[in-house]
Amino acid sequence: MTETTTMPEPQASETAQPEAKPTEKPQPGLPGWKKDTVTKYVFIQNEPFFLPKVLDKYLREFADTTAGINVQSVAQGKRTVFQTAMDLLKMYGPWYFQWKLRNFIWRKLKGKLVNDVLGSTKHCYSVGAVARKYGVPLHDMPDVNSDEFRQMLADNGVDFIVSISGTQLYRKKLREQTPLGIVNCHGAILPKYRGLMPSFWTLANDEPLGGVSVHFVDAKLDNGPIVVQKTYRIHKHDTLEDVMARSKDLAAEAIIECVKKVEQAALRGEPVETIPNPEAEQSHFSMPTKDDVKRFKAAGHRFF
Numbered sequence: 587m588t589e590t591t592t593m594p595e596p597q598a599s600e601t602a603q604p605e606a607k608p609t610e611k612p613q614p615g616l617p618g619w620k621k622d623t624v625t626k627y628v629f630i631q632n633e634p635f636f637l638p639k640v641l642d643k644y645l646r647e648f649a650d651t652t653a654g655i656n657v658q659s660v661a662q663g664k665r666t667v668f669q670t671a672m673d674l675l676k677m678y679g680p681w682y683f684q685w686k687l688r689n690f691i692w693r694k695l696k697g698k699l700v701n702d703v704l705g706s707t708k709h710c711y712s713v714g715a716v717a718r719k720y721g722v723p724l725h726d727m728p729d730v731n732s733d734e735f736r737q738m739l740a741d742n743g744v745d746f747i748v749s750i751s752g753t754q755l756y757r758k759k760l761r762e763q764t765p766l767g768i769v770n771c772h773g774a775i776l777p778k779y780r781g782l783m784p785s786f787w788t789l790a791n792d793e794p795l796g797g798v799s800v801h802f803v804d805a806k807l808d809n810g811p812i813v814v815q816k817t818y819r820i821h822k823h824d825t826l827e828d829v830m831a832r833s834k835d836l837a838a839e840a841i842i843e844c845v846k847k848v849e850q851a852a853l854r855g856e857p858v859e860t861i862p863n864p865e866a867e868q869s870h871f872s873m874p875t876k877d878d879v880k881r882f883k884a885a886g887h888r889f890f
Contacts, residue, residue, distance in 0.1 A: 621745070621852075622853075623651050624651060624745045624746050624766060624848070624849045624852050624853070625651060625652075625653050625742065625743045625744050625745045625746070626648055626651055626652045626653065626744070626745070626746050626747070626748060626845065627652065627653050627654055627655070627656070627739060627742070627744045627746070627747045627748070628641070628644070628652060628654075628655045628656070628722075628747075628748050628749075628750060629655075629656050629658060629730065629747060629748070629749040629750065629752035629754070630655060630656070630657060630658065630713050630749075630750045630751060630752065631657070631658050631659075631660055631713075631750075631751040631752065631753055632657045632658065632659060632660055632712075632713065633660055633713070633751065634690065634693035634694055634697060634711055634712055635689070635690075635693065635830075636830065636831060636834035636835075637713055637750065637751055637834070638710045638711060638712060638713050638715065638716050639834070639835075639838070640750055640751075640834050640835075640837055640838040640841070641655075641713050641716045641717070641750065642710060642716045642719070643838040643839075643842065644748070644750070644838065644841055644842060644845075645716060645717070645719075645720040645722060646720075647842050647845070647846075648842075648845060649720035649721065649722055652722050653723070653739075653742040653743070653744050654722060654723040654724065654725050654738075654742065655713070655717050655722055655723070655724050655725070656724075656725050656727060656730055656735075657713055657714060657724060657726070658730075658752055658753045658754055659728075659753055660753065671687075673873055674686075676876070677873065677874050677875075677876070677878075677879060678879075678889060679879075682889040682890060685890060686890075693711050693712075694711075694712075696711045697710075697711030697712040697714075697715060701714070701715035701718070702715075707719035725738060729754075730754055730756065730760060731754070731755075731756070731757045731759065731760050736759060736760055736763060739763070739764070740763065744764065745764070745765045745766045745852070746764065746765070746766035746767065746768075746769075746845075746848060746849075746852075747764050747767075747768040747769070748768075748769055748771075748841060748844075748845060749768060749769065749770040749771065749803065750771055750837070750841060751771070752770065755807075756768050756803050758805065761803060761804070766848055766852055767802050767803070767848075768802065768803040769800050769801060769802055769803065769813060769841075769844055769845075769848070770800070770801060770802075770803050770808070770810075771798060771799070771800045771837050771840065771841050772784065772798065772799050772800075772801065772808050773785055773796075773797075773798055773830075773833045773834075773837065774787075774788065774796070774797060774798070774799065775795065775796070775797035775799060775815065775817060776799040776801060776808060776812055776815070776863050776868075777808075777863050777864055777865065777867045777868040777869075778867070778868070778869045779869060779871060780807060780808035780809075780868050780869065780870045780871070781807065781808065781870045781871045781872055782871060782872050782873055783871065783873070783874065784796075784871070785826060785829045785830050785833055786826060786874055786878075786882065787871045787874070788820065788829065789820070789824065789826060789829060789882055789885060789887045790874070790878055790879075790881050790882035790885060790887075791885075792885040792886075793820060794819065794820055795817045795818065795819060795820060796817065796818055796820050796829055796832070796833060797815060797816055797817035797818065797836075798815070798816055798833055798836050798837045798840045799812050799814070799815045799840075799863075800812070800813050800814045800815070800837075800840045800841055800843075800844040801813060801863055802860070806865070807870075808863075808868075809863060809865060809868075810863060811860035811861065811862065811863055812860055812861040812862070812863045813844040813847055813848065813858060813859075813860055813861075814840045814841075814843045814844040814847065815840070815861055816836050816839065816840050818832055818833075818836055822886050822887075823886075824887060825887060825888045825889060825890050826887065826888070826889045826890065827889065827890040847859070
């Protein structure tokens, strides 16, 4: 999964990618692929700040071969939305929290009025509105690992799943039935900064670079081989909002590049070239504490 602190958050120049190497175990279904097109499916978080723009860029390229979209909760892990909000209030403090909450509510209201009541998709304030703009079905099923959901994917001939800020774990049955695999976009330079809120931790640790990694999903969190990785510079004046916006903007480019690489490899009947994501070099982070926020601010950064 990727960072999901968007209600009330759940990476400048690019550097060269590491030399790509074929994964040792080619993704299932690539050699000898017999279909003329790759049918895709999208998992995405129900976030009104950055993700409508990311989804719009993705669907502009792939709407005609995307069978549907599952919109997932903004709740962090096993927390409810309320518990997630309370954790963020403790972490952010009341000033940033109320600013984020007001903007969240305002965007939701604009989406309801402009996109739902008036039916306009000129400006999309929700991922649902973006899906309607491109005529891609939305599937309201809360558990993507359920038998019912997996059968729906099979009925639609889904070959490949793209998780854009998804908030669920994708279990073995779901992974194994998806011929070309599942990729996830994570807002960090993997294998570093696995886990929650990578943009925050990147700033708190005063890193000179942030990044995004689109990687295959396996049994462990943020662990599979990387298909595309991009980086951007971090400046002393950057706020958390600045970095999240840059991260999501770069994520859209990385996701499109990844999907094209997987699609082209499948149609050629070849394995996808990947970049190692060694578990031995990982660092993993969870929800920040108040002390972590103090360190974040001591590094010269602010939330907004």
